[in-house]
Amino acid sequence: MINGSTDVQSLALQFMQADRASQDQFFAQRQNAYQTQLKAYQALTGKINELHSTIDALADKNSLEAYSVTQSAEGYADITASGNAASGQYQINIDQLATAHQVALDFASETDPVATSGQLTLGLGGDTFNIDMAGLGAGADLTDLRDAINAHADNPGVQASIVRTGGAVKLMLTSEETGAANVVSMTTSGDPAMADIQTAIDNHTELSQAQDARIYLGANQSLELTSASNSFDNAIDGLTIDLKKTHAAAGDVLTFTVGQDGEATREQLQTLVDGYNAIVDTVNQKGVTGDSTARMLVQQLRRELSGSGISGLGLEFNMSGKLTLESGRLDDALAANPDALTETFGGDTGLLAKLDARLETFTKGDDSLLKSSSNAVQSSLDQLQDRMDRFDLRMEQTYNRYVNQFSQMQSLVMQMQQTAGLF
Template sequence: MSSLDPITMATQLATYDIQPFQKRYQMQADMYQAQLTALGKVESALREFRSAVNDMNSSTSSVIKNSTSVSQEGFFSASANANALPGSYQIFVEQVATAHQLKTGMPADLDATTEIPTTGTLDFTINGETLTIDLSTLDTDGDGKATMAELVSAINNDPDNPGVNATLVRSNGQTHFMLSSTETGVANTIDVSASGTGAAWFEDAFTNTTDLSTPKDAVVWLGAEGTGLRLENSSNTFSGVIDGVDLTVSKAQTSGEQPITLNIGPDGEATKEQVNKFIEAYNSLMSTIDEYTGIGNEDTKRGVLASDPTLRSIESQVNNLVRGDFDGMRLSLIGIEIDRSGKMTLDADKFEQAQKNDSAALEALFNGDGNLLDSIDTALEPYLMSTTGMFKTRKDSLQQNISRIDDKQVTLERRYDMAYSRYLKQFTQMNTLMTQMNQTMGMFG
């Protein structure tokens, strides 16, 4: 009678005891993990689609693009948003805006280590705002002294600084204490004074200042110089002077010169690029949803979220919106259609013609308040909220299911260990008996 291997027998029987449960738990875990991965992919595609929508629907960007051109370069540049109307304008640049810059009357032997008073105040006023520097607070290294370098740092780093920069500039072997306004225009003139310091040289330095750059406002004429509409601005950028157009002047013309022509018109290529971004994001989203929710056929496998009602609802809502009517306009009327396979396509010629005929209507369709892009963003928001959104809730639920499976696996391992120990004990005893029986039989030859 042959002996048994208790370890092998115990391992086989203990494994057989838990194997059905092990397979079922693994299948459940694989299913939950596949669903979790699929939800992540769909959520990512949905976020990318929403991001593309928002990128084309902000205060600085829209689907419809306009372009500008000028008859003479070097004097001003212009940019036009979707609200700009096509047209031609005459612009004369009389003066560009400049910032105030001055040199204080500090001693000739000034340098960064020059000691300054540690009592009194230094006051700056710019455009109605005042900054007061308490000289007693300038000593940052604790040596009981204050230096020019510490004064410069205190001015530039003060959180209440109204718009003045202080610098020490070396020229011809001499260091100068300079003050510059951070903004252009007459309103940003620097007014500075020192008081209560007990040091006449220091207070005189801020009384006897020299302008290096006089603050000026920008001046342009909408039309010819002297007869057109005169416009003045503290900044070199004129926003909304012409509806939807920003002008930035950079160089003044000579008095008597002819005004420069500014042309504004639709930018077909840039608009088409924006529309194609929208189409690509839509098609990517629909393709991802179909991949994971499809019921499958002979050529394609069944999606892990097949017929999921929530994802189908998202797909249906987005489809209804892109096929919908907004103020009498719809995408199909301007060359953007959904084909039989559900893919969005662009008829470039039809779209270009629609933009030429009525770009304002196109702008209203996409970017009008409550219209297409607004409606898409509103529809998607409940699904993508970071704490209570559908995807967050669903993924949390699936993760909890996976965690429960993990707990069951741990319990199953304990069950295996108990079964193994029981079988090992039984087969060890059996093996001992068989050994004894073999020995007894051997005695009878």
């Protein structure tokens, strides 16, 4: 009952809250449903992108079959095999390693002034660049010349450094790249002021030759292979050979065997299985269950997988709709046909390409299916927020009306009490 001591604002607030309680509950339920659905779409998009990355990684290997390399001795080379390597045994003799050209020029002191006129021309292979000595400035010394060489914009890869040993000072020039073609060359313009530098060039010491790596392939070492670096990448199909040291004698060989790595192959295929199953798990979560776009995604992916003959490779669906991998059947299939996975999954028309294309329809571009579905939910959430804002405004008006009504009632009660007091 309203009297003179009633807090009409608090009373009005209680009445207004009672009026809006059911509508607030409805708004909260709808808002939570939309937000849950948006989060689910975001989670699903994340799982699709992860499967995209898995497919790209498997496709980059050119084959799902992994290969291992077993060597007869360690320390001579690091050898790895990719999917298009041919299984078998190989023998190589490592005759020489690739080295970078390196020369040293003798100078009296690193602080004595160098020439302030003339030109020093340095080269690497067929590329040259010129150092204008006048540009070094008055009083320039050997350290300034070193810095000018290293900082020159046209330097093709000649690294200059100063070596101090036993009172002697040397300007060391080193090719940044190994290989017989990368020879450091040095000439001057013949200016008399360049006499000291020309003398150093004429009497330079070669610290390391520019040479290619060289190996001989085969038991009789009849095939010579060379490389400007110590890495032979795909000189033999599917093999990368990184040389570490040479053999002591011409007849010595490193024997290595290339074969399929069943465990690694299963691990690679399992990444695809896990990626698909992660999508299935996400679709089964609250917020996506029953969603037509999510159901379509799983249905299309399963259709591609089911129609590709993967059961013969040990892949099949369980009662939960998830993929499983039976290792024994996979091993048997690869034993019968080592290229079975590549034939099924590889190439522009293989399963990996088909799965990738399916995934792109759901996530690539603003018109993709998941993006469109997310936009529709976000639009509904925005409309709901507009309704909530308008409802808040009405409830504020309702609150003000209650305050006005209760205030009038309070004034009337107080007047009646005053009148009763007169009697």
